[in-house]
C-alpha cells in the first residue's frame with residue numbers, strides 16, 4: 001500500500017466527480033458561498049439566477065478545468081422546500097408533540113457526527129487545517145452572519161503513536177480534544193452548519209475535514225478500528 005495519501009493517479013477508471021450542496025432561501029446564497037470559501041474551497045463560477053445564485057467550487061485549483069473534485073452549490077428547489085416543510089409539519093418538529101424519532105436522531109448525531117450522511121475532504125497540511133478551523137471557530141462566535149450557524153466537532157487520532165500524540169498535545173486546535181477517531185494517525189474535524197441543507201429534515205449539513213500523518217501504512221482513512 002502506498003503511504004502517500006494524496007497522490008491521485010490520473011488513469012483511474014472512476015473518480016469522485018462532484019457533490020451538489022444546497023442552501024435554503026435565495027438570499028442565503030452569498031453567505032453559503034462565503035462559508036465554502038472559509039472552508040478552503042475555490043469558487044470558479046457564480047451564475048446569478050432569480051431563485052438563488054448557482055456556484056461551482058473545486059476542492060483544489062488543480063481541479064479548475066477538470067470533471068472531478070467539484071462542489072456545486074445552489075438553492076433548494078421549491079419542490080424540496082415544500083417536502084421539507086411537510087416532513088417537519090407532520091413530525092411536529094420543534095413543537096410539544098414532536099415525534100420522538102426526531103430527538104433520537106439529534107442525539108445520535110450529537111454522539112457521532114458520522115452517524116448519518118456527510119461529506120469528507122482530505123486536507124494536505126495539518127497547520128492549514130488548524131488555522132482554517134481556528135478562524136472559523138472565532139467567526140462562529142463573533143461574526144454577525146455566522147454566529148450560531150456553525151458548530152465544530154473534532155476527533156483526535158487514537159493514541160499510541162508518540163510522534164502523533166505529541167504533535168496533537170501541542171496543537172492549538174486538538175490539544176484539548178477528548179474524542180478519538182475510529183483509527184490511528186489522523187484527525188477529523190466536523191463542521192455542522194444550518195447554512196447548508198443536506199439532512200433528513202433539511203435543517204443542516206455536515207462536512208468533514210481530515211488530515212492523515214504521512215508515512216503511516218495504517219491510518220484513520222485506510223483501516224477502521226473499533
Ligand SMILES: [Fe+2]
Pocket residue numbers: 114118120208
Ligand atoms: Fe466520515
